[in-house]
Amino acid sequence: MEPDDEAAIASIAAGDRPATEDFVRKHGPWMLSVATRIVRDTHHAEDAVQNAFAKVFDNIGGFDGRSALKTWVHRIVVNESLMLMRKANRSRTVAIDELQPVFDNNGCRIEDRWMTMETPETLLVRSDIRAQVSGKIDLLPDNYRIILVLRDIEELTTQEVSQLLGISEANVKVRLHRARAALKRLLEPLVRGQAV
Amino acid sequence: MSRAAPTLMRRIHGMMFKLPLMITCEAFEDFILAYLEDELSARQRFVFEMHLKLCRECREYLAAYRASLELAKAGGKAPEETLPPVPDDLVKAVLDARNQ
Numbered sequence: 601m602e603p604d605d606e607a608a609i610a611s612i613a614a615g616d617r618p619a620t621e622d623f624v625r626k627h628g629p630w631m632l633s634v635a636t637r638i639v640r641d642t643h644h645a646e647d648a649v650q651n652a653f654a655k656v657f658d659n660i661g662g663f664d665g666r667s668a669l670k671t672w673v674h675r676i677v678v679n680e681s682l683m684l685m686r687k688a689n690r691s692r693t694v695a696i697d698e699l700q701p702v703f704d705n706n707g708c709r710i711e712d713r714w715m716t717m718e719t720p721e722t723l724l725v726r727s728d729i730r731a732q733v734s735g736k737i738d739l740l741p742d743n744y745r746i747i748l749v750l751r752d753i754e755e756l757t758t759q760e761v762s763q764l765l766g767i768s769e770a771n772v773k774v775r776l777h778r779a780r781a782a783l784k785r786l787l788e789p790l791v792r793g794q795a796v
Numbered sequence: 797m798s799r800a801a802p803t804l805m806r807r808i809h810g811m812m813f814k815l816p817l818m819i820t821c822e823a824f825e826d827f828i829l830a831y832l833e834d835e836l837s838a839r840q841r842f843v844f845e846m847h848l849k850l851c852r853e854c855r856e857y858l859a860a861y862r863a864s865l866e867l868a869k870a871g872g873k874a875p876e877e878t879l880p881p882v883p884d885d886l887v888k889a890v891l892d893a894r895n896q
């Protein structure tokens with residue numbers, strides 16, 4: 601455990617308000633961004649973060665330092681966000697099946713030729729890229745979107761996702777691949793350099 | 797953008813992919829995730845990479861899949877230093893709940 605963390609944890613566990621406030625201001629921003637990615641609704645994301653802080657403070661005395669403090673807090677905010685995800689209003693989503701790769705009856709792929717491909721490095725310098733990418737991810741149906749978010753963006757392992765969602769690891773992998781394939785289709789105009 | 801490969805080309809591919817150590821694009825698709833996570837056996841990887849060498853469609857598909865994945869990973873979240881501060885009312889709500 602980092603010495604900073606250790607001191608903060610002791611003060612928070614002892615009920616020190618300024619130390620607690622420092623902790624909330626330090627960790628709150630990234631916790632809110634995690635929660636927003638999962639629940640996709642600011643109001644519910646704030647609720648999830650508030651619930652997560654309550655869990656963190658209730659349990660911080662027993663935090664054993666076996667994982668980094670941030671990893672431990674991250675798991676808690678992911679968990680609280682998942683609980684609220686189902687309550688958040690869903691906006692328009694796409695049909696995942698319609699975005700899967702297409703094959704002919706010989707099992708041969710039917711894919712439009714790629715004449716040019718923008719590299720992610722080129723695209724990532726564009727100021728609007730994050731909004732574009734997040735917007736496309738948000739179009740995926742929740743049961744696929746959440747797996748892509750947890751595995752590829754929050755960087756949880758297949759095993760962790762499987763435990764959190766109560767589905768098999770095989771199922772996590774199938775859905776992850778389908779979510780990525782669908783996202784590839786949604787991002788294609790960008791990657792092909794055709795998007796405005 | 798040019799069109800997808802013509803039917804004749806795909807029919808030739810279709811026959812070729814029935815040969816030993818060959819897989820169809822559809823079978824290739826099912827191996828992509830395991831390939832990227834380095835979970836294929838040596839033999840499976842050989843078969844996968846062989847298909848990749850022979851099949852332009854799958855090569856382009858995989859390149860686009862990887863580019864899109866990289867975009868999602870890097871573009872899906874904003875760097876921490878650019879995030880806005882926590883709203884004051886949320887900070888207050890958290891602290892008040894703590895002090896009850």
Ligand SMILES: [Zn+2]
Pocket residue numbers: 709820821824847851852853854855
């Ligand atoms: Zn192929």
